[in-house]
Amino acid sequence: MTVPVNPDCDIADINSAPPLPETFGYRELNDDGAAGSSALASETALAISYNGISQAVMMVTPGHLEDFVNGFSLSNDIVHSLNEIHDITLxxxxxxxxxxxTLSNRAFWALKKYRRRLAGTSGCGICGVEAIEQALPRLTPLRPxxxxxxxxxxxxxxxxxxxxQLAQGSGALHAALYVDPEGVVRLCREDIGRHNALDKLIGAMAQARINPREGFVAITSRCGLELVQKAVRARFGTLISLSAPTAMTVQWARRHKLNLIHLPHRSPPRLYSPAP
Known part of the structure; x- marks a missing residue:
């Protein structure tokens, strides 16, 4: 997909790899009061609109923003393929x-219908049955x-x-990686948000037309239910987490035929799904 050039900004800058961490000075709170400096991770607010209608504002790490928008759209069921995204202007x-x-007419009609359904809720805006349906959606099981x-x-x-690369300099960043069937890390996306890192990877994989059933995806963050839902929607075959999954995460992975593996620090890998 090509990104149209906006005359008010440098697309190459805001859609490229994230910038190097910015360095800040500090003083230690002890008797010596020694001064030092540290590189800190970057973040910015990203507003996303579809066909002129605002959808979300996310705090993200700058860079790979087109990957993020593509992955966010796919993993939140706004589109079913990148063919439904006609343009992205950053x-x-x-x-x-x-x-x-800019979405296709079909995708935008479906999005407007969903937004109208949510607009009928009361109080907090999204509550009751609507919130349950959004938090625990019906997903199509994978082919094992x-x-x-x-x-x-x-x-x-x-x-x-x-x-x-970014975490080496500043820390405070999650990563999502795609490892091909030969064990080679092909893609890595980093972000302050664990959901954002996975969305960026989903977008990059879709753009590169990588078969998500081959190889596996690894995440450095806690493996919560929402990340398994994103993995199922992206049609991954295997998800590996460096942190232990929750009970519900394992239940959903087994129900939807997603291979789920925990990689502890000093123990062999633990295959939670499929069930032993």
Whole structure:
């Protein structure tokens, strides 16, 4: 997909890899009061609109924003394929970003219908049955694939540290990675938000036309239910988490035929789904 050039900003800058962390000075709170400096992760507000209608404002790490918009649209069931996204125009103003997305007529009609349904709720805006349906959506189960061999996971933590370029300098960043069937890390996306990192990876994989059933995706963050839902919607075969999953996460992974593996620090990989 090509991103139209907005005359008010430099698209190459705001859609490229994230900028290097900015360095800030500090003084230690002890008797010495020594001064130092530290690189800190960047974040910005990104507003997303579809066909001129505002949809969401997210705090994200700048960079790979087109990947994020694509992945966000796919993993939130706004579109079913990138063919339904006709254009993305990225712009910048006063330090914040805006993504103006043009959807196909079918996708936009479905989105407007969903928004009208939510508009009928009371009080908080989204509550009761509507909130339950949004938090626990009905998803199409996957076609099972074999989990990766244990040898593919050897030294995975070390490989992840090597490719997490931003986190090496500042910390405070989650990562989502795609590892191909040969065990090679093909894509890595980092963000202050764990959902954002996975959305960026989903968008990058879709743009590269990678078959999500092959290889596996690894995440450095806690594996919550919403990340499994994104994985199922993206049609992943296997999701690997460096942090332990919750009970509901395992239940949903098993129900939807997603391979779910936890990679502890000093223990062998644990295959939670499919059930042993």
């Amino acid at each position: 712009s910048e103003s006063d330090g914040s970003r805006h993504a103006a997305v 694939v074999p989990p990766p061999p244990a040898a593919r996971l050897h030294d995975l933590r070390r490989h992840i540290r090597e490719v997490q």
